[in-house]
Amino acid sequence: MTGIPAQEALRIVVADDDPAARARLTALLSGHTGLRIVAEAADGHEAQEAACRHRPDATLLDARLPGVDVARLTPLAPVLVLTYADEPETAREALRRGARGYLLYGEFTADELVAAVREVKRGRAPLTPSVAALLARANTEGAVRAGSFPEPLSQVQPSVAQSSYRSRFRLSRREAEIMDLIASGMNNQQIAATCFITEKAVKNHINRIFAKLHSTNRAEAAAKWRGTTPGSPSGRS
Secondary structure: OOOOOOOOOEEEEEEOOOHHHHHHHHHHHHOOOOEEEEEEEOOHHHHHHHHHHHOOOEEEEEOOOOOOOHHHHOOOOOEEEEEOOOOHHHHHHHHHOOOOEEEEOOOOOHHHHHHHHHHHHOOOOEEOHHHHHHHHHHHHOOOOOOOOOOEEHHHHOOOOOHHHHHHHHOOOHHHHHHHHHHHOOOOHHHHHHHHOOOHHHHHHHHHHHHHHHOOOOHHHHHHHHHOOOOOOOOOOO
16 A cells, blocks of 8 residues: 655545534644645535545545535545444445545544544545444445445554553543643643544543543643653653
């Protein structure tokens, strides 16, 4: 499989009718080397115009974008669906009409989203775990062509340091990501926006993280996470 040269910036169109969602995705992806947002779209017509004009390497598409026709977008650029819609019919229809991948918010980290965009350019097709299970069932039932459904996102981009996180602090990949954001100084609202989850979900994760790190506050947890507390493990590799 051919890699993407470091100097080649992948051109991305972000298509979502929610201005806040577009802003979060644009800010998130623009902060990564090798990715460039070339256009935003608020409906299907704008998405198709942007794809025609820029011929991007990927279009990040809300599954319920008004006026969208996935089948008309896919000849112009690979489509990666980002959505809260976990209905089987929605996922099957998007993939049947040519979407390259289908990611559910709350099931991927920020780094995994960036990796998924790069995988789409390489010709692979990322899915989040519940969608992968859905397609496996659909394939068994004959609803999807044999061998045509993509791979789970967890197989496309496993966390490099995941085993280290779990061995030291027994944190899950999501908890490790959130602990990184806590240590960077983000508040719960910022973490929720970065991870595409609710603030309530962030609080639940933090409660579990504090229990695993035997910490009572963010400063103490961050010190242990960085390895700066006496007697703590010497940071993360």
